[in-house]
Amino acid sequence: MGLFSFIKNAGAKVFGIGKTDAEEAAEATEAKLKAEATAASSLAETVGDLQLKVENLNIHIAGDAATITGMAYDQATKEKVVLVVGNSQGIATVDDQMTVEHVEPEAQFHTVVSGDTLGKIAKNYYGNAMKYPVIFEANKPMLEHPDKIYPGQVLRIPALD
Numbered sequence: 422m423g424l425f426s427f428i429k430n431a432g433a434k435v436f437g438i439g440k441t442d443a444e445e446a447a448e449a450t451e452a453k454l455k456a457e458a459t460a461a462s463s464l465a466e467t468v469g470d471l472q473l474k475v476e477n478l479n480i481h482i483a484g485d486a487a488t489i490t491g492m493a494y495d496q497a498t499k500e501k502v503v504l505v506v507g508n509s510q511g512i513a514t515v516d517d518q519m520t521v522e523h524v525e526p527e528a529q530f531h532t533v534v535s536g537d538t539l540g541k542i543a544k545n546y547y548g549n550a551m552k553y554p555v556i557f558e559a560n561k562p563m564l565e566h567p568d569k570i571y572p573g574q575v576l577r578i579p580a581l582d
Contacts, residue, residue: 457482464506471505471562473498475519480506485513495523497559500530500577504563508574528559528579535572546578555579 440448461480464487468478474494481488487506493499499519507515531542539553547555557567559577564570 457484460509460511461487464509468502468505471501473501473505475499475502476522478502482512485511486516487512487514488516488518490518492520492522494521496521496525496527497577497579500528501560501563504560504575504577508563526580528577531576531578533570533572533574533576537570537572539567539570542576542578547581552581555581 461482464480464482465478468475468480475498476492478491479489487509489502489506491502493502499517499521502519503515503517506512529546531546533542539556540550543553543556544550553567556576556578557564559579564576570576
């Protein structure tokens, strides 16, 4: 007999069975877009549940990137929204396009590494480990307890008054 060659996806076209590569790719793209829209909606709901004041909040996710628009009540709220979105699984970058109603100084950001504690972070930024409650309060309601931080998490480090 021998070796016979066939067009890989002709069967789906000729006999109406299965799906072509293009059909499968279109379905995969549609599923990905739906998952991204669901994730964005879930994050917007989380922002609302945390009672962060943002008017016309819009979160758009494309792959591992998120874009946020809307008007935050103040700078702290804006930064907390960025942290809620950025500290979510699957998000690598956040394009912050929000505006702020009540302008105030921007905070610094710190990415937690293994062995970090809020006390160590406070010592590094403020020169005093006992200032850790300032960092804890600045990251509420995302942080529920001062000892529950994890490597890779990004925290707000506000300026001291």
